[in-house]
Amino acid sequence: MADILVVAELAEGKVKKTTHSAIAFARDAAQGSGGTFSILALGAGVAAAAAQLTGFGAAKVIVADDAGLAGYVCERYAPTVVAAAKAGGFGVVVATASAFGKDLLARVAGQLDAGYAADISQVKAEGGKLAYRRPMFAGNAYGWCSIDTATQVVTVRQSEFSPAEPSGGASPIEAFAVAPPCAGAERIEFVSFEQVKSERPELGEASVIVAGGRALKEKFKDVLDPLADLLGAAVGASRAACDAGYAPSDLQIGQTGKIVAPKLYLAIGISGAIQHLAGMKGSKVIVAINKDADAPIYQVADYGLVADLFQAVPELVTAVKAAKGA
Ligand SMILES: Cc1cc2nc3c(=O)[nH]c(=O)nc-3n(C[C@H](O)[C@H](O)[C@H](O)COP(=O)(O)OP(=O)(O)OC[C@H]3O[C@@H](n4cnc5c(N)ncnc54)[C@H](O)[C@@H]3O)c2cc1C
Known part of the structure; x- marks a missing residue:
């Protein structure tokens, strides 16, 4: 049995659609392994986003809300994800394989000493153990892999997991204290995020x-x-x-x-x-x-x-x- 921790991707206080694919994965994986899933919302001023995330059937929505997390900096976010994963005894930590998820979870896996499967396109459970399908050789071949470390870290392809729809219900919200940043984080400053505005779909x-x-x-x-x-x-x-x-x-x-x-x-x-x-x-x-x-x-x-x-x-x-x- 593995409980799953979904790391939500937020922007300007809102939940990004990418998060819904990670939730879709978590629902499948939790069902297959007989566990539950929770969602971690971290950032500054994320109360509204956390409230939005309570409708997806998660065991809980864990909220790390701190001014120090205004603007994404991997060295500031990763320790809190690691601390939340350890505190909750989660067996799998997942995010969608966006620029955010790929950057953050590689470091999280390193700090957790966890095996890491990136870009997965499918998950299945065999005897309660999870197996992941992922591309190899530039997508010319696909293989199934499983991870033997106590905690597993994965990123999922948004294009392969249809976005989860809210399922009703209201998951409890739990506040979580932000962990101190990685050494050297004081030398990194979030300056600004310049978004290209487009009328077209993403x-x-x-x-x-x-x-x-x-x-x-x-x-x-x-x-x-x-x-x-x-x-x-x-x-x-x-x-x-x-x-x-x-x-x-x-x-x-x-x-x-x-x-x-x-x-x-x-x-x-x-x-x-x-x-x-x-x-x-x-x-x-x-x-x-x-x-x-x-x-x-x-x-x-x-x-x-x-x-x-x-x-x-x-x-x-x-x-x-x-x-x-x-
Ligand atoms: C490590 C690595 C990573 C890479 N990652 C990527 C990647 O993420 N994405 C990517 O796209 N590439 C990537 N590439 C590059 C890739 O190998 C190709 O060079 C690239 O995709 C070619 O782009 P193209 O088809 O636009 O150009 P070209 O190969 O130059 O093809 C142009 C095509 O247009 C056709 N054409 C020309 N004129 C006309 C016309 N008037 N009307 C109709 N057809 C016409 C030609 O017949 C030709 O087929 C990567 C390469 C490496 C080594």
Whole structure:
């Protein structure tokens, strides 16, 4: 039996959607192992977020609310997660594999002397023991692993765990004292968080993504934005497009970018290198537009159009407009 501790990701006092995927994992894992799950909300001014988290069926919502936790700094957050995990005797500590979760839980695992499985896509229980499915070799193979240390630390892929919905009920809230920061934390200061505001859905949460590659060159925005606007889609990019400065780097999808699994993924002028596929091949329907009929993207595409994108995409925009009566 393992009790699970979910580390919630909060921003500006609100619960980020990523947290719901970690809760979905926790529900599955707790059910499989015969344990319960609790949620840890840490930050400054997090009372409202903690209240929001009480509706998911957790045994308790643990709250570490302290001005010293204003703005995420790993060296200040990790000791409190470690202390909460030890105090509650939790067998598994989990967060979603966002930039926050990956950064924080690697350090937490180190401090707990715990085995760590990153980026897991599935969990199952065998005789009460948890096993985790995770990608290897840039997503070209998947393997099941289990962890033998007393405490296990995992991050879960947001794209693989459908966000948990509130299940009613009201979990009790328990205040938890913030632990002293790691040595050296006094030399690190949170200065500010500069968020790019966009009308579009976030890549991790979008049901449609229009992604472009190096082929779009300086026309990246001009060609893709009208299509994305019509489809209510998020815009993504290959690494080559980001590296060349055609698209901002926070749009990068792939092994070293974001992992996405929308209902519809349009790959426009993207060759389909394995590092790109590692980030999007879980998409439900993949449509590729590429002038090279042998491009590897066609090996994963459900629909393909061998064409010049500079001609095909404007024609597609016109056709979608006509179909929508716009
Ligand atoms: C360690 C490592 C990590 C990496 N991580 C990532 C990652 O996270 N994400 C990622 O994307 N890549 C990643 N890469 C890079 C990856 O290997 C590829 O170089 C990159 O994905 C290629 O991007 P691209 O398809 O846009 O460009 P290209 O390979 O240049 O392909 C452009 C495509 O556009 C087509 N094209 C050209 N002109 C037109 C036109 N007019 N109309 C239609 N089609 C056209 C071409 O036929 C071609 O297939 C990584 C590489 C390494 C080594």
